[in-house]
Amino acid sequence: MLTLNNIKKVYDGVEILRGISLDIEDGEIVSILGPSGSGKTTLLNLILGITDPTDGQIIFDNKDITKVAMEKRGFNIVFQDYALFPNLNAYRNITYGLKNKPNISTKEEVDELIELLGLSKHLDKKIDQLSGGQKQRVALARTLVMKPKILLLDEPLSALDGVIKESIKDRIKTIAKEYNLTTIIVTHDPEEALTLSDRVLILNEGKISQYSTPDEIINDPKNNFVKDFILNQLEIKKENIFSLFGGCYV
CATH class of the missing domain: 3.40.50.300 (P-loop containing nucleotide triphosphate hydrolases)
Structure with a gap:
């Protein structure tokens, strides 16, 4: 449904996104996860149409929308x-x-x-x-x-905690499935991304470190950055992740 082909973004001579290519399927929930400065918000803004890529293509429903104005894309964001x-x-x-x-x-x-x-x-x-x-x-x-046509959420749960946070997560998942609504979420929280999404895009320094299902990320992290970011940097305990995925951590 949505395809990014070799997306690059340069601000003031600094490369923020470096060759981002991925497909997002119709009705899929995808979280964009990464540390501060990894390019998460820039990528969300490019999809929404707030800014244009320096290079690359954005394809939606088999149409090139790279230069299509934000108001004509039919995507909406919750800030x-x-x-x-x-x-x-x-x-x-x-x-x-x-x-x-x-x-x-x-x-x-x-x-x-x-x-x-x-x-x-x-x-x-x-x-x-x-x-x-x-x-x-x-x-x-x-x-x-x-x-x-696509729902974009920018840190939708950052101000919430406890039971309220879990309730909103459940409602987002219910709405996405009930309306077959492609949903893209920016978050800094690994646990949030892993429990909410069909697939998770992990960015580091403007590049894709891994784009996989939560289960694949937990059981087969592609590099040390993914492993450290998920399990160490944000202090997500292994036993919590272990329980979330039915005890399948290896």
Whole structure:
């Protein structure tokens, strides 16, 4: 569905992305994982269309969209800070984009999505009356009512923890599968990426260190960077990863 061919990005003479090539399948959840400065956000911005690659191609649905403007790509993003309108209640935030494109989602579809995200009891609340998890779900709903071709999430769980974090993870997975929605997530958290995604793209210094399923990354890390980043740098305990994948760590 989405193909990147030898994507390179240079800022002020510095090569940020160095020959990124990969395929993302229709309906797949892919996390982009890596340390600060690895090129995660730059790659997300290139896919979204905020900036253009210095070299390479972006192919979507067999069409070259490398130079297609962001607003014509039909991709939508949920930003890390949610970017909600504080003067509007939750429902008006969710339906804000429909004012200009009212035929994208019917009222029944909007209500179904609100129910799926567990927001029915919070629609009249102002944004400052919502918890972090509720704000995240409102931001998701606002994006999803516009029926994006690809959903992009920038650190969607970074401000959440505990039960709320797990709940949002489950909802993201449910929505992606129910709507067959290709979803690309930027995260710095290995555990988040490994438990949420069908495949994980691990970047280091602008290059792909590994692009594999979570199981393959845990059982067959391709290099020392992947092994160290997953198990040591972010202090993810081996026994936790071990239990997540049914005791298959070797």
